[in-house]
Amino acid sequence: MIRVENLQVELSKQTVLSGVDLEIENAKLSMIVGPNGCGKSTLLRSIAKLISSAKGKIILDKRDVKNIPIKQFSKMLGFLPQNPRSPQGLKVFDLVSRGRAPHQSFLRQWSDSDEAAVKSALEATAMTGNHNRLLSELSGGQKQRAWIAMILAQQTDIILLDEPTSALDLRYQFEIFQLLKTLTEDHGKTIVTVVHDLGIAARFADHIVALKEGRVVASGASKTVLTSENLQKIYDWPCAVMQWENYPLIIPLDNLETA
Amino acid sequence: MIFFKDHSQSVGDGHWWPRIIIISVLAIGLGMMIFAGLVFGARELTLSEVWNALRGHESESIASITVNSLRLPRVLVGIVVGIALAVAGLLIQNITNNGLADPGILGINAGASTAVVIGIWAFGFSSSFDLGWLSIIGASVAIIIVMLIGFSGARHASPIKLILAGAAMTAIFSSITSSILFLADETINVFRHWIVGSLSSGGNTRLLQLTGFLPLLLIGMFISIFVLRGLDVLQLGEDTALALGVSLQQIRFLGIVAIVLLAASATAIAGPIGFLGLATPHVARALMGASMIWRFAACLFLGPILLLGADIIGRLLLQSGEIQVGVVIVFIGVPVFLSVVRYSKELII
Numbered sequence: 083m084i085r086v087e088n089l090q091v092e093l094s095k096q097t098v099l100s101g102v103d104l105e106i107e108n109a110k111l112s113m114i115v116g117p118n119g120c121g122k123s124t125l126l127r128s129i130a131k132l133i134s135s136a137k138g139k140i141i142l143d144k145r146d147v148k149n150i151p152i153k154q155f156s157k158m159l160g161f162l163p164q165n166p167r168s169p170q171g172l173k174v175f176d177l178v179s180r181g182r183a184p185h186q187s188f189l190r191q192w193s194d195s196d197e198a199a200v201k202s203a204l205e206a207t208a209m210t211g212n213h214n215r216l217l218s219e220l221s222g223g224q225k226q227r228a229w230i231a232m233i234l235a236q237q238t239d240i241i242l243l244d245e246p247t248s249a250l251d252l253r254y255q256f257e258i259f260q261l262l263k264t265l266t267e268d269h270g271k272t273i274v275t276v277v278h279d280l281g282i283a284a285r286f287a288d289h290i291v292a293l294k295e296g297r298v299v300a301s302g303a304s305k306t307v308l309t310s311e312n313l314q315k316i317y318d319w320p321c322a323v324m325q326w327e328n329y330p331l332i333i334p335l336d337n338l339e340t341a
Numbered sequence: 342m343i344f345f346k347d348h349s350q351s352v353g354d355g356h357w358w359p360r361i362i363i364i365s366v367l368a369i370g371l372g373m374m375i376f377a378g379l380v381f382g383a384r385e386l387t388l389s390e391v392w393n394a395l396r397g398h399e400s401e402s403i404a405s406i407t408v409n410s411l412r413l414p415r416v417l418v419g420i421v422v423g424i425a426l427a428v429a430g431l432l433i434q435n436i437t438n439n440g441l442a443d444p445g446i447l448g449i450n451a452g453a454s455t456a457v458v459i460g461i462w463a464f465g466f467s468s469s470f471d472l473g474w475l476s477i478i479g480a481s482v483a484i485i486i487v488m489l490i491g492f493s494g495a496r497h498a499s500p501i502k503l504i505l506a507g508a509a510m511t512a513i514f515s516s517i518t519s520s521i522l523f524l525a526d527e528t529i530n531v532f533r534h535w536i537v538g539s540l541s542s543g544g545n546t547r548l549l550q551l552t553g554f555l556p557l558l559l560i561g562m563f564i565s566i567f568v569l570r571g572l573d574v575l576q577l578g579e580d581t582a583l584a585l586g587v588s589l590q591q592i593r594f595l596g597i598v599a600i601v602l603l604a605a606s607a608t609a610i611a612g613p614i615g616f617l618g619l620a621t622p623h624v625a626r627a628l629m630g631a632s633m634i635w636r637f638a639a640c641l642f643l644g645p646i647l648l649l650g651a652d653i654i655g656r657l658l659l660q661s662g663e664i665q666v667g668v669v670i671v672f673i674g675v676p677v678f679l680s681v682v683r684y685s686k687e688l689i690i
Binding site for chain 2: 127130131132152153155156157159160161162163166167168169170171172173176177180181183184186188216236
């Protein structure tokens with residue numbers, strides 16, 4: 083379980099997060115939603131120990147993450163940024179094998195367990211057939227699967243992803259989130275993602291955290307968070323929320339106040 | 342030198358063998374260059390003369406003296422300097438995330454030149470050994486200032502900060518150099534021999550310089566190997582590298598220390614030789630892909646091949662005398678470089 087206590091972040095003298103408290107359960111798919119600039123990415127990056135100026139506590143397995151050395155931390159938690167940089171001439175297998183970096187050292191080089199981890203990560207993301215292709219030759223969906231395979235090869239219990247499907251079309255989005263769902267259900271991974279698409283959140287999230295202006299405004303199961311009152315509060319926009327099978331279905335309405 | 346054992350034969354047919362084959366071809370190429378470096382020159386020697394000289398037969402003959410005390414030292418210096426510059430170039434392009442970077446971008450060459458000019462002008466130094474030490478001191482001063490600027494303040498050691506600090510230092514040191522040269526005519530004569538970069542000038546002196554600076558080079562190579570995996574992951578971006586357990590500050594700091602040790606000692610041994618550090622990493626990428634480990638392996642061979650090749654051509658072009666390698670390398674290097682940029686599968690810069 084990840085517990086965030088009174089997290090405060092200031093970036094270039096602007097308050098981005100002002101006192102965030104939340105709990106993220108193990109083996110669940112949690113999603114952070116909210117309007118642009120509300121601090122979603124900052125929250126995710128703080129949990130990943132990427133923001134050194136963050137104040138407050140982030141507790142992971144009963145330990146303050148501040149006291150976990152970087153190398154050890156990288157075996158516990160994997161993080162995929164929104165736009166990872168892919169150098170020219172990088173092949174899929176090479177990328178995925180980079181996920182083994184936390185498990186290697188100057189003295190401990192490539193081993194059979196690294197090999198096995200890379201193989202199973204490629205299988206889990208259905209990228210085995212593409213392992214020898216250049217990253218630049220792949221479609222958007224395949225490329226994203228390759229990056230997720232890299233995170234899987236890291237073999238951490240917790241995986242954080244910052245808008246993993248922001249540039250993908252409906253089918254690829256669905257494929258990626260189905261994969262993430264399987265990882266939580268069948269492999270016990272704890273996954274936290276930032277998402278913009280509320281349809282995806284409604285359909286896949288076990289737990290939703292809604293942020294606005296650096297504070298948590300709602301948190302819980304999708305049905306309790308994605309209500310028309312909450313959406314009005316979070317996005318300042320009226321929405322109708324209906325029910326399709328067991329999922330909330332959101333329809334943005336005309337805003338009579340601004341029209 | 343295989344850290345990521347890319348033995349993906351089990352996953353399919355891997356990219357391990359092609360890279361091994363390329364390295365083998367490069368090794369053969371280097372062997373041929375070494376051989377050519379011993380055979381060709383102002384005095385044509387036959388193969389058997391070279392062979393006998395190397396085995397120590399007829400050690401008083403002209404052939405033996407030419408090979409053992411002129412050409413062999415020169416080839417050795419070429420190998421060492423070629424490796425040092427190529428590896429320094431590989432590291433600097435990675436650390437600054439800039440394909441146009443070479444070790445000179447951190448102000449190393451400008452600092453070395455200034456120290457050499459001051460040494461000649463104010464203290465009358467002229468031996469290449471003294472100039473070598475001066476250039477190391479100058480390069481170190483320049484890089485310490487650049488690192489003090491680069492590693493201070495809010496965004497620690499961001500690539501752009503290092504590049505800007507390096508550019509500022511280059512400008513300052515260049516104008517100091519120019520003003521001294523403008524004031525003191527005699528200084529120019531000593532300085533102009535140093536500035537073009539050369540592997541020759543009495544083989545034994547170079548060899549002495551080589552052994553003198555070898556410890557620095559070896560430390561530089563060791564640190565390079567140590568930071569290689571971290572730099573490899575750093576290619577995926579800062580956040581990804583941090584999340585994969587790489588300590589950015591440590592890797593960048595050690596990487597720059599390695600660059601200075603390699604580039605400054607190469608400059609101390611052979612004068613400032615440009616372009617090699619810029620071009621070799623690109624050729625290595627075209628051959629090996631993104632992996633830093635494999636590109637490092639390729640640079641170990643490509644650097645000496647390019648440098649020795651340029652040196653041999655410089656010797657053969659003129660009937661009497663020779664063109665300095667620092668000049669030739671640019672004329673050979675540019676077409677090679679441009680063709681790699683033009684024809685490689687992926688856009689390089």
